[in-house]
Amino acid sequence: SAAEKGGHEYFMLKEIEEQPDALANSLRGHFAGGRIVLDEQRISDQDLRDIDKVFVVACGSAYHSGLVAKYAIEHWCRLPVEVELASEFRYRDPVLDRDTLVVAVSQSGETMDTLEAVRHAREQRARVLAVCNTNGAQIPRESDAVLYTHAGPEIGVASTKAFLAQIAANYLVGLALAQARGTKYPDEVGREFADLEAMPKAVEQVLTTVDQVRDLGARLADSKAVLFLGRHVGYPVALEGALKLKELAYMHAEGFAAGELKHGPIALIEKDLPVVVVMPSPRGRAVLHAKLVSNISEIQARGARTIVIAEEGDETVRPFADELIEVPAVPTLLQPLVSTVPLQVLAAEIARTRGYDVDKPRNLAKSVTVE
Numbered sequence: 001s002a003a004e005k006g007g008h009e010y011f012m013l014k015e016i017e018e019q020p021d022a023l024a025n026s027l028r029g030h031f032a033g034g035r036i037v038l039d040e041q042r043i044s045d046q047d048l049r050d051i052d053k054v055f056v057v058a059c060g061s062a063y064h065s066g067l068v069a070k071y072a073i074e075h076w077c078r079l080p081v082e083v084e085l086a087s088e089f090r091y092r093d094p095v096l097d098r099d100t101l102v103v104a105v106s107q108s109g110e111t112m113d114t115l116e117a118v119r120h121a122r123e124q125r126a127r128v129l130a131v132c133n134t135n136g137a138q139i140p141r142e143s144d145a146v147l148y149t150h151a152g153p154e155i156g157v158a159s160t161k162a163f164l165a166q167i168a169a170n171y172l173v174g175l176a177l178a179q180a181r182g183t184k185y186p187d188e189v190g191r192e193f194a195d196l197e198a199m200p201k202a203v204e205q206v207l208t209t210v211d212q213v214r215d216l217g218a219r220l221a222d223s224k225a226v227l228f229l230g231r232h233v234g235y236p237v238a239l240e241g242a243l244k245l246k247e248l249a250y251m252h253a254e255g256f257a258a259g260e261l262k263h264g265p266i267a268l269i270e271k272d273l274p275v276v277v278v279m280p281s282p283r284g285r286a287v288l289h290a291k292l293v294s295n296i297s298e299i300q301a302r303g304a305r306t307i308v309i310a311e312e313g314d315e316t317v318r319p320f321a322d323e324l325i326e327v328p329a330v331p332t333l334l335q336p337l338v339s340t341v342p343l344q345v346l347a348a349e350i351a352r353t354r355g356y357d358v359d360k361p362r363n364l365a366k367s368v369t370v371e
């Protein structure tokens, strides 16, 4: 009913608007006594200190949350992090031992590909930490440590609030590792946590762009394809934006690392093709920002339609943006938590305009319990 959907036409929009709460609830209680705390930890602190490699294994949007986390965990922990599609992981011969931490990210905690990756990792004596949105699901039950996200139940098949909560939880895992390994001082861990705690408000602010983005979505509904470009943490955001559009609007969409543009994707650019660009902060990542401005000007010169997600007050990008969607200024590593939101709305609204069921896209299941 409309009441269940909080007055919205579809659950996904309600869930998009619940993202500030999903984040706040997922952070609550995880910094206590000056330390990051997980929900369950059957790995000793000594064993955590000895970890020398991290794998993140997941599927779909959860996999994209892992790609985001790689930037933070490598930076904070000075540990190599590999992010693997769970379905590929165990059919290779991944190099695992007792000093490997495998982080299994799953909203449902029942995804068979991810569960089998967990089983394979444990057989190789790796330590497994689950990030999961469902209490007592199979993946956390079979793991050595658990951090639950508290996004609440997600009805829309395409993940939104669970995805943002996964990013926050993966960051807590990174901070827990940094604290165990001593690669960050306790006060630095506390400051990172405080930055995370400011994010629900920032996401609240992005939600004021929902009407602008819905209007844009309605205008883009006849497009044949949409490209998404980003760099650094904006790259996984571009992948997630493209996935949402495929899932919901059945439209060809692809995310690219913007630096690869000249190595291939630029051949796809043609008149009127919508290209969504996720800009880094002009202050936080000035060099990357300049490179992306140059990418956008090349795209625009070829007649494509540029849709730019940029930090508020970023004037340099304005002349190159056919459509500008502003997001609040936040620390670089936290940008995905704001820049993903307009892409979720965009996909949902393109799908709705095309007459599709936003909450139940064809051929997809909320949780895939077969391999």
Ligand code: G6P
Pocket: 059, 060, 061, 062, 105, 106, 107, 108, 109, 110, 111, 114, 157, 158, 159, 364, 365, 366, 367, 368
């Ligand atoms: C399905 C859903 C996706 C989800 C993926 C992983 O494909 O349609 O939205 O991201 O499974 O699900 P999980 O429950 O493991 O996070």
